Amino acid sequence: MRYQLSSLLVLLSGSVLFTSCSNAGSSKQDDAYYSADEFREVKKIDAHVHVNTFDTTLVNLAKEYGFHLISLNVGAPEYPSLSTQQQYSLFHLHRNQSGFAYTTSFDMKEFEAANWQEAQLNYLASSFDSGAVGVKVWKHIGMELKDSAGKFIMIDHPRMDTLFKFITDKNKTLVGHLGEPKNCWLPLDKMTVKNDRNYFSKHPEYHMFLHPEFPSYEDQINARNRLLEKHPSLRFDGAHLGSLEWSVDAMAEHLDRFPTMALDMAERISHLQYQSKENRQKVIDFITKYQDRLIYATDIVQDETADPEALKTYCKSTWEQHWLYFTSDSMMEAPEIDGSFQALHLPKTIVDKIYRLNAEKWFPDAFRTTP
Ligand SMILES: [Zn+2]
Secondary structure, eight states, rough: OOOOHHHHHHHHHHHOEEEEEOSSOOOOOOSSSSSSTTTTTTEHHHHHHHHSSSSHHHHHHHHOOOTEEEEEEEEEETTTHHHHHHHHHHHHHHHHHTEEEEEEEEETTTSSSSHHHHHHHHHHHHHHHOOOOOOOOOOHHHOBBBBBEEEEEEEOGGGGHHHHHHHHHHTEEEEEEOOOOOGGSSSSSEEEEEEEEHHHHHHHHHHGOOOOOOOHHHHHHHHHHHHHOOOTTOEEEGGGGGOOOHHHHHHHHHHHHHHTTEETTOOOOOHHHHHHHHHHHHHHHHHHHTTTTTEEEOOOEEEOOOHHHHHHHHHHHEEEEEEEEHHOOOOOEEETTEEEEEEEOOOOOOHIIIIHHHHHHHTTTTTTTTO
């Protein structure tokens, strides 16, 4: 096995979100809709963050802004080891039981070793005993790891079936960040959002469009779909809009096909905004139809090196601007997108599902003390 796309994977995981808007304050003051002022008091969940430190800045800030957090342990080579990430998670879980939850992961390093499954099952079992509410799998499966024969290890590889069955039997949730935004496989001039275009123009070595020897976008999606077909009772949270961010039609098709699947929005809200700009009503119709299957999330990361003040500023602007996008009818702009687009003005009933109720359904153990 080898790691060859590490930098790409981390950069694409990083949180790059819009920060500006214009013409705020035009929302109707209607009981069916939330106002910007209600942002802090409404109970919310950010279902995809990474708290990789004992520092309490992010956890405290979340509380101040009315957020519970689900922190995902990830087997990314640039992250601390899984056991260190779990130590951070357990620290925050015990300190802040009602407002913090975490998902564990399993280690791919000795994937072909005879005792790999047993070792990973033991790790998962002990994580669940400690309070983990799910398991995260990451895109190095499919895009990076190869077996001893030089073949890419895809997510539906039979050696992982025992683990997915165990997760299902334990009534936990699998969070899957599998593949990448479709832009990664497109030529630069076909990419939809500016941050992808800028990045891949500077890093052609990571631009999958130029590397047909790697698995294709469809290979990634198909492997994930085969996994869900093999494990139809496995509750699945497709991180980053399930790598289907480019099309609400594609998301709808997959949600219809896989009833246990929800999609988290982490780091892909700009793709919804891009589609809003093209056809706002279509995005509203999609969210309305699938209002029970979409989960608000940001992918905010706090690691040991984070500057607390910068982190606070970033979180505040990210959370507030997302709130404005879903709740108001303002005209907005985002750095990733050319031009402006109108916010979605979703009713409270849908906002509550996206911001809390769906995450509570997909992670039923997460916030037991939540009223
Ligand atoms: Zn993430």
